[in-house]
Amino acid sequence: xxxxxxxxxxxxxxxxxxxxxxxxxxxxxxxxxxxxxxxxxxxxxxxxxxxxxxxxxxxxxxxxxxxxxxxxxxxxxxxxxxxxxxxxxxxxxxxxxxxxxxxxxxxx
Amino acid sequence: xxxxxxxxxxxxxxxxxxxxxxxxxxxxxxxxxxxxxxxxxxxxxxxxxxxxxxxxxxxxxxxxxxxxxxxxxxxxxxxxxxxxxxxxxxxxxxxxxxxxxxxxxxxx
DNA sequence: AATTAATATTGCAATATTACGATAATGATT
DNA sequence: AATCATTATCGTAATATTGCAATATTAATT
Numbered sequence: 001x002x003x004x005x006x007x008x009x010x011x012x013x014x015x016x017x018x019x020x021x022x023x024x025x026x027x028x029x030x031x032x033x034x035x036x037x038x039x040x041x042x043x044x045x046x047x048x049x050x051x052x053x054x055x056x057x058x059x060x061x062x063x064x065x066x067x068x069x070x071x072x073x074x075x076x077x078x079x080x081x082x083x084x085x086x087x088x089x090x091x092x093x094x095x096x097x098x099x100x101x102x103x104x105x106x107x108x
Numbered sequence: 109x110x111x112x113x114x115x116x117x118x119x120x121x122x123x124x125x126x127x128x129x130x131x132x133x134x135x136x137x138x139x140x141x142x143x144x145x146x147x148x149x150x151x152x153x154x155x156x157x158x159x160x161x162x163x164x165x166x167x168x169x170x171x172x173x174x175x176x177x178x179x180x181x182x183x184x185x186x187x188x189x190x191x192x193x194x195x196x197x198x199x200x201x202x203x204x205x206x207x208x209x210x211x212x213x214x215x216x
Numbered sequence: 217a218a219t220t221a222a223t224a225t226t227g228c229a230a231t232a233t234t235a236c237g238a239t240a241a242t243g244a245t246t
Numbered sequence: 247a248a249t250c251a252t253t254a255t256c257g258t259a260a261t262a263t264t265g266c267a268a269t270a271t272t273a274a275t276t
Contacts, residue, residue: 002233002234002235002259002260002261002262003234003235003260003261003262004133004134004135004233004234004235004261004262005134005135005159005160005234005235006134008134008159008160009134009135009137009138009159010134010138013134013137013138013141014134016131016137017131017132017133017134017136017137018132020128020129020131020132020137021128021129021132021133022132023124023125023128023132024125024126024128024129024130024131024132025112025125025129025263025264026112026113026114026116026117026118026121026122026125027112027113027117027264028125029117029121029124029125029128030117030118030121032206033121035210036205036206036209036210037209043222044221044222044223047222047223051113051116051117052113052116052264052265052266053265053266053267054222054223054224054266055223055224055225055226055265055266055267055268056264056265056266057223058223058224058225059224059225059263059264059265060264061223061224062224074272074273076222076273076274077220077221077222077223077272077273077274078221078222078223078273079222079223082210083206083210085207085210088203088206088207088210089207091203092200092203092204092207095196095199095200095203096200097144098140098144098191098196099193099196099197099200101144101145102143102144102190102191102193102196110229110230110231110232110263110264110265111230111231111232111264111265112231112232112263112264112265113264113265133233133234135234151252152251152252152253155252155253160234160235160236161235161236161237162236162252162253162254163235163236163237163238163253163254163255163256164234164235164236165253166253166254166255167233167234167235167236167254167255168234169253169254170254182242182243184243184244184252185242185243185244185250185251185252185253186243186251186252186253187252187253
């Protein structure tokens with residue numbers, strides 16, 4: 001064993017878990033924060049900003065892209081990355097829902 | 109290699125990544141949702157609700173607890189679990205911040 | 217067409233995660 | 247004190263993730 005039993009859970013549960021998983025690494029949070037700070041599309045640069053080798057950063061970018069957290073537009077021979085709001089909104093709404101349901105009943 | 113280079117990132121980045129990582133598994137999302145649905149502290153039951161063996165569920169509960177996402181109160185010979193709002197609020201605020209920064213400048 | 221620059225892919229070693237059977241620990245019940 | 251119920255821990259196999267050197271790909275530049 002060792003593989004996650006995704007088929008035992010709902011699509012919604014797998015979807016939220018996938019987004020969270022993609023954000024579950026400090027390098028990927030750092031990438032998101034760099035895109036926030038820049039406040040515009042960033043072509044290149046990201047590799048120089050992180051304390052990791054180019055192939056490693058490329059891999060992290062791929063994972064963020066697969067999870068729908070960032071978008072990449074090809075711009076000449078470089079690629080222009082930015083945050084995909086929709087996905088961030090999806091989890092933000094999800095956690096808001098969690099908070100609302102919890103605040104109704106306190107016990108611990 | 110293979111170990112995450114946590115010391116190359118800020119405490120804040122590691123903290124957010126850790127919370128996200130803990131939520132990055134459908135079983136742990138299912139646990140959170142069960143605690144939401146119950147709307148009260150749940151003693152036991154969680155194991156019966158999930159399609160996983162008892163030791164596996166126990167391990168997932170431990171990870172959620174370590175990340176500060178749930179609290180566990182000992183109640184006789186069983187344990188009473190509920191969601192820890194504070195941590196959910198932490199990431200919710202964080203993602204709100206991300207959304208705010210993105211909506212300012214659209215390009216992709 | 218050769219060179220340069222930017223990014224992606226491959227392949228692999230080190231480490232982490234997932235899952236569970238077996239067993240231990242703890243508290244309630246008899 | 248023996249038994250039962252509940253939860254945790256240990257040990258281990260299967261799989262996934264992380265990181266990077268080497269290499270490939272792609273597009274611009276010379």
